Amino acid sequence: MSRRYFISLNLTGKTCLVVGGGQVAERKVHSLLECGAHVVVVSPSITPGLAKLAEEDKLVYRQGYYRVSDLAGVFLVIGAANREEVNRQVADDCAVRNLIVNIVDDQAKGNFFVPAVVRRGDLSIAVSTDGKSPMLARKIREDLEKTYGAPFGEFLELLGDLRQEVIRNVADRDLKRAILENMVDSEVLSLLKEGCIERVKERLRSAYRSGRS
Ligand SMILES: C[C@@]1(CC(=O)O)c2cc3[nH]c(cc4nc(cc5[nH]c(cc(n2)[C@H]1CCC(=O)O)[C@@](C)(CC(=O)O)[C@@H]5CCC(=O)O)C(CC(=O)O)=C4CCC(=O)O)c(CCC(=O)O)c3CC(=O)O
Ligand SMILES: NC(=O)C1=CN([C@@H]2O[C@H](COP(=O)(O)OP(=O)(O)OC[C@H]3O[C@@H](n4cnc5c(N)ncnc54)[C@H](O)[C@@H]3O)[C@@H](O)[C@H]2O)C=CC1
Structure with a gap:
């Protein structure tokens, strides 16, 4: 595979769809909200953490299974269901619509993945392992946090x-x-x-x- 092209995306006010409502979806939702995205979650069930965010109107929750109409008006998509065939369908639907999509159980299916990021005000240091070891990305992020402090x-x-x-x-x-x-x-x-x-x-x-x- 060719090299990844790193960009720093402005998501302010952009509608981002997260398919799935488990632990991984919750982590991705938090990082999307921190970046000012308008988040929509579609899933038959959601974690208590996501339910709280929905109650507080910090995200829009549609209870149900993913369907292609969920993609209308969406800028970026995260496929975080725990069923491989659902995530594959999300990836295929996004591909024909040229959407930016991250698939959490198979990086090859989406067209982006999320790095581990150190944030110090406007300084961001992103760490990526091309999907080879997210845990290593996390460890290096923790290491960098010690060196590059507030x-x-x-x-x-x-x-x-x-x-x-x-x-x-x-x-x-x-x-x-x-x-x-x-x-x-x-x-x-x-x-x-x-x-x-x-x-x-x-x-x-x-x-x-x-x-x-
Ligand atoms: C491809 C990618 C797609 C994507 O999600 O974008 C992906 C995929 C998968 N992750 C898995 C597992 C874990 N992921 C984490 C943590 C993070 N994962 C993140 C990104 C990515 N994960 C993308 C690649 C990025 C890269 O390589 O650089 C981070 C950096 C960012 C974020 O998600 O926000 C965030 C750290 C944030 C931080 O701490 O700063 C931990 C550790 C933990 O929980 O603390 C574990 C358990 C330990 C382990 O497995 O290493 C599994 C296996 C599931 C299974 O067992 O089946 C898959 C699926 C697969 O590998 O196919
Ligand atoms: N990228 C990453 O960092 C990581 C990825 N994973 C992968 O991510 C997947 C999800 O992990 P978790 O959140 O822990 O799983 P989980 O089981 O907690 O949550 C999965 C969610 O998907 C929902 N779902 C199932 N079918 C659906 C459909 N048709 N439409 C919409 N939503 C649907 C379920 O209701 C549930 O809310 C796992 O299968 C695993 O392979 C796991 C750990 C880390």
């Missing part, structure tokens, strides 16, 4: 603003690049890993000032 999110907020300022104020391309590179040099990264956010902030400001003068 300060990285705070740092990125600041960096985003400063970068815009540099882009606005520094016309010379080489100088601009040098300033931007200085802001994320190896010492900054080491300080962040040690949690020294205040020292990093000071360095950032002086890198910007010295670059401008």
Whole structure:
């Protein structure tokens, strides 16, 4: 198989269908909701966790078996039923409609799968094993979480603003690049890993000032 193409999808307000209402469906629903998706779950039964989300109007639940009409108006689909033939039907129906689909029991049937993700504010680090070992993806994610802690999110907020300022104020391309590179040099990264956010902030400001003068 060829390499996977990684994208970072904006799901805000997009309707996403989850077929199945078990533990795996629940995990996928949580990550879809965190990304602002409008989630519809179709399944004869659902977990207590999903039922609570439905009661709170955080998702729409249609109790019943999957049917092709569930795909109307949908942007992205997750086939998370525990019956192989149901997930296969979902995959086939999505394929003819060119929908983005993840099939949880057979990665070859869908056209995307979900990586393990470290989130630190707007910084995301995704880990994928091409379906060979989701457990390894999880372990590496946990490892990365230790190295890349909360300060990285705070740092990125600041960096985003400063970068815009540099882009606005520094016309010379080489100088601009040098300033931007200085802001994320190896010492900054080491300080962040040690949690020294205040020292990093000071360095950032002086890198910007010295670059401008
Ligand atoms: C192909 C893929 C399709 C997809 O779901 O997108 C898939 C498929 C399958 N997973 C299975 C099992 C487990 N999955 C997890 C956990 C995660 N699984 C996730 C993704 C993926 N799982 C996609 C590949 C991604 C990749 O490889 O990079 C993560 C990363 C993201 C997420 O789901 O949100 C999330 C970790 C999130 C985190 O912790 O950060 C655990 C561990 C646990 O429960 O903690 C176990 C038990 C241990 C084990 O089996 O390794 C089984 C076997 C079922 C059986 O036994 O029959 C299949 C089916 C098969 O392999 O065919
Ligand atoms: N991708 C992943 O990370 C993982 C995938 N799996 C795979 O995912 C599958 C689902 O796992 P669980 O959620 O633990 O199973 P589960 O048994 O808890 O839930 C399956 C759900 O599918 C529903 N369902 C059955 N037929 C349906 C139909 N025709 N239409 C709509 N919904 C239907 C059931 O009502 C139930 O809610 C397993 O078969 C397993 O192979 C398992 C673990 C992790």
